[in-house]
Amino acid sequence: MVLNPSHLSLRGKLIALITLLISAVAIFLILFFPARFDAFSKRWLERRGEGMATVLANASSAGLEFDDAASVQGLLNGLAANPEIVYASVRRPNGTVLAALHPEREQAQMPSIPMTVTSSYAPDELRVYSPVKPRSGAAGLLTLGFALDELKREKHAQDVAVGWVSIIVFVLGLGASFIVGTVLVRPVRQMTDVALRIARGDLSQAELHITARDEVGRMAEAFNYMLRSLRELAAAAQRIGQGDLTLRLNMEGQLAEAFNEMVESQRKLVGQIGETVIQLGSAAAEIYAAAQQQEGASNQQASGVEEVSRTMQSLLDSASHVATSTKGVLTAAERTKQTTDATSKRVAGLSDHTNRIAEVLEVIRDIADRSDLLALNASLEATRAGEAGRAFALVATEMRRLAERVTASVQDVKTLLADIRAFGATTVMAADEGRKLADGTTESARQITLVTQQQRTATEQVLQSMNQITVILSQTVQSVQQARSAVQMLKTLADQLAELMARFRVDERSGVKPSKAA
Amino acid sequence: MSVSDRRKKIVLLDDSDLIRELVREALEAEGYDIVDTATPFGFSNLLRREKPDLALLDVTMPTLRGDKLAEIAIQHGIACPIVLFSDRPAAELDAMARSVKAAGYIRKTGDMDEVVRSVARFLK
Numbered sequence: 290m291v292l293n294p295s296h297l298s299l300r301g302k303l304i305a306l307i308t309l310l311i312s313a314v315a316i317f318l319i320l321f322f323p324a325r326f327d328a329f330s331k332r333w334l335e336r337r338g339e340g341m342a343t344v345l346a347n348a349s350s351a352g353l354e355f356d357d358a359a360s361v362q363g364l365l366n367g368l369a370a371n372p373e374i375v376y377a378s379v380r381r382p383n384g385t386v387l388a389a390l391h392p393e394r395e396q397a398q399m400p401s402i403p404m405t406v407t408s409s410y411a412p413d414e415l416r417v418y419s420p421v422k423p424r425s426g427a428a429g430l431l432t433l434g435f436a437l438d439e440l441k442r443e444k445h446a447q448d449v450a451v452g453w454v455s456i457i458v459f460v461l462g463l464g465a466s467f468i469v470g471t472v473l474v475r476p477v478r479q480m481t482d483v484a485l486r487i488a489r490g491d492l493s494q495a496e497l498h499i500t501a502r503d504e505v506g507r508m509a510e511a512f513n514y515m516l517r518s519l520r521e522l523a524a525a526a527q528r529i530g531q532g533d534l535t536l537r538l539n540m541e542g543q544l545a546e547a548f549n550e551m552v553e554s555q556r557k558l559v560g561q562i563g564e565t566v567i568q569l570g571s572a573a574a575e576i577y578a579a580a581q582q583q584e585g586a587s588n589q590q591a592s593g594v595e596e597v598s599r600t601m602q603s604l605l606d607s608a609s610h611v612a613t614s615t616k617g618v619l620t621a622a623e624r625t626k627q628t629t630d631a632t633s634k635r636v637a638g639l640s641d642h643t644n645r646i647a648e649v650l651e652v653i654r655d656i657a658d659r660s661d662l663l664a665l666n667a668s669l670e671a672t673r674a675g676e677a678g679r680a681f682a683l684v685a686t687e688m689r690r691l692a693e694r695v696t697a698s699v700q701d702v703k704t705l706l707a708d709i710r711a712f713g714a715t716t717v718m719a720a721d722e723g724r725k726l727a728d729g730t731t732e733s734a735r736q737i738t739l740v741t742q743q744q745r746t747a748t749e750q751v752l753q754s755m756n757q758i759t760v761i762l763s764q765t766v767q768s769v770q771q772a773r774s775a776v777q778m779l780k781t782l783a784d785q786l787a788e789l790m791a792r793f794r795v796d797e798r799s800g801v802k803p804s805k806a807a
Numbered sequence: 808m809s810v811s812d813r814r815k816k817i818v819l820l821d822d823s824d825l826i827r828e829l830v831r832e833a834l835e836a837e838g839y840d841i842v843d844t845a846t847p848f849g850f851s852n853l854l855r856r857e858k859p860d861l862a863l864l865d866v867t868m869p870t871l872r873g874d875k876l877a878e879i880a881i882q883h884g885i886a887c888p889i890v891l892f893s894d895r896p897a898a899e900l901d902a903m904a905r906s907v908k909a910a911g912y913i914r915k916t917g918d919m920d921e922v923v924r925s926v927a928r929f930l931k
Contacts (some may be wrong), residue, residue: 538916571851571883578879579847579871 299477303470304463311462315455322447330440334415336434339406342791343420346406346431346543349379353387354423361388368433375414395434402430413437422575472573476505480512493519522548534559553706559793566786580773587766594762598755601748608745611736626727633720636713643706643713652707654699661692811876815930819843819855819890821865821874830863830892833919834926847871851880854887861929863913866893866903878907888916890929 297305345364352361352694365377365388378389380717382402406419407656414434421429476499495514519539525538525548534556538545668685671678817839821827824845831841844850844859847870854862862880866873875890888910891900900912913925 301904567883568852568855570878571855571885572849572884574879575848575850575871575876578875582875 292428298474300470300474303473304466307466307469308463308616311466314462316768317383318451318455318458322451323444326447327444328489331410331442332687334437334440335408335417336437338415338417338433339419340434341418342406342431343471345379346419346421349388349429350423351430353379353421353429354426356381356387356390364388365390367767372527373435373439375436376432378432379421379432380430380432382429384430387429395432400430402428410437412588422749423597433642450559459666463722468561473505476509481513482511483741485514486517490503494517525552528556528571533655533794535794556795559790560795563790563793567789570780570783570787573776573783577773577776577780580776583682584766584769585771587762587769589765591759591762594755598752598759599650601752604750605745605748608741612741612745615734615741616643616735621737622727622730622734626724629723633717633724635718636720640710640713640717650699651700652694657692657695657699661689663697664688664692671761808895814840815857815861816836816840816842816857817926818854818862818887819858819892819896820847820876821845822868822870823865825863829919830922833923837927838924839926844904847876849872851883851885853913854885860885861910861926862887862889863890863892863926864909866895866900874903874909876908877909881908888929890926 348364349361352358352364361379366377368374368377368390374390376389376391376394378392378395379387381387389395401419403418403422404420406417408417410416414436417435418434419431419433423429475496478495479499483494483497487674494516496513497509499506501509520536521540522544525536528536529552534552536552538548541756631775664685668682668689671682671685696752815838817834819827819834819841820843821831822831827845831843834841841852842859844853847868850864864873864877865894873891873893877891880889885923889912891904891912892915893900893912894915895903897912897914900914904910904912910929913929915920915922
């Protein structure tokens with residue numbers, strides 16, 4: 290598992306950092322101080338050993354010069370009280386031992402005699418060599434062996450102490466780092482919480498109360514400033530949401546600029562839409578009114594056409610009546626003509642009879658004239674005959690009277706005949722007139738029938754056309770109604786749009802002016 | 808009337824070409840600017856666009872009656888005075904103008920001088 294430092298919390302990072310620092314200090318303590326102590330104590334031992342060796346060398350120089358082993362041994366024995374000293378020896382220049390303390394413990398080979406005091410470490414001891422310079426003659430060698438046990442014990446104790454101190458420092462540091470980390474991180478965590486709530490869109494939380502003057506405090510201040518700006522922005526957005534497009538943000542920066550630009554372009558757009566909506570509204574109202582008027586006109590037209598249709602129908606009925614009546618007239622006229630013809634024939638027959646009667650009357654009148662003449666002659670003869678002829682004369686007179694009466698009657702009959710003939714002529718003329726009239730009536734009736742037939746056909750065609758017109762007109766009325774309702778919807782929509790637009794405020798005086806159309 | 812600093816503008820709506828021609832000639836001779844149209848559609852928007860000082864509006868038109876049109880225009884916020892212009896009886900025109908809240912009426916009598924005088928009266 291790889292530990293990615295970017296996954297650690299800030300507190301974790303702080304704690305890790307401080308822990309690392311304290312660990313470094315502890316390790317430093319553990320590594321540096323014991324080593325330093327060790328070096329120091331070694332140096333101290335060296336100096337002490339070298340000092341001691343120098344003093345002893347000086348003290349034993351006379352003993353070496355005179356090869357007085359006893360005095361040198363005495364000096365060395367004086368060292369026996371010192372537990373540190375493991376062994377000691379003084380050698381002559383030729384390497385032989387003059388005097389020695391615990392010579393069995395000395396294991397090292399004799400080195401060459403150094404010019405000054407020197408020291409060297411063996412695993413368990415410090416060896417110090419010092420030249421013993423007599424006032425005359427070659428220098429001898431003093432060797433001192435110091436035990437390092439004490440030093441090692443001291444070092445161990447020191448190590449333990451340093452270890453404890455390190456552990457305490459580490460633990461305390463760890464605790465402190467926890468506390469410091471928590472204290473330092475708390476405002477950051479508060480800000481994180483606030484930022485998260487802001488990110489979720491909640492701007493209602495209180496501002497941060499961090500009084501510190503440090504970077505965190507300034508960060509909190511910046512945070513509060515940002516919160517206030519966001520609140521202002523949100524309030525502005527809310528007002529825009531309610532349709533107020535007159536506001537401008539008095540803030541600096543790209544966001545405010547973009548916001549103001551957005552509001553400005555929206556204001557312009559809404560203004561333009563408002564203008565369009567006003568125009569649309571009045572245009573829709575005009576079209577709607579026109580559609581209403583058209584609908585009324587169409588309905589009137591439809592009822593007009595219906596009336597014409599009815600009139601046409603009654604005209605057709607009348608034509609039918611006329612046709613029937615004309616047929617009757619035709620029949621009557623033909624019968625009249627026939628009757629008149631018969632009358633004419635009869636009158637003509639009567640005239641023939643009258644002529645023959647006149648001929649017979651002429652014969653009768655001729656006979657009467659002759660009878661009168663004969664009666665006159667008879668009367669004259671009777672007169673001449675005298676008395677004997679008197680009776681005959683009376684008869685003759687009577688006969689003359691009779692003949693005269695016949696002649697008078699014939700005259701009367703002739704007058705009557707003339708009357709009859711005149712009447713007959715008049716009748717014939719009247720019959721002729723009647724026949725002509727009947728002929729004319731028949732012709733007229735035929736023509737009326739023909740015309741009526743034509744009229745009926747024409748009327749039927751007109752009626753058919755009117756019916757078609759009615760169908761088309763009713764379709765037209767329907768279309769006009771549909772158009773009217775469509776335009777009504779358009780007008781309603783335009784009005785609604787105008788009402789919606791009225792919610793926007795685009796200048797200080799008023800918004801898009803609502804137009805309340807009836 | 809003399810030509811003032813700003814020529815007064817009059818919008819004329821009449822479906823009769825002859826009437827439009829006559830009225831235009833008579834009013835232009837008096838120094839008015841005339842914008843005329845034969846169609847009632849877009850009348851309100853024409854007034855909005857032209858912003859005339861007066862609108863003369865024929866009443867009897869086949870597509871849309873002038874009084875109705877005036878009512879629509881006034882309801883849709885047209886501030887310009889609208890005068891009904893018709894040969895209908897004066898009483899009827901008066902009632903019509905009152906009903907639609909028009910500025911008034913001018914009768915078409917054929918007497919163009921009377922029309923010009925009436926227009927001047929409305930523009931005062």
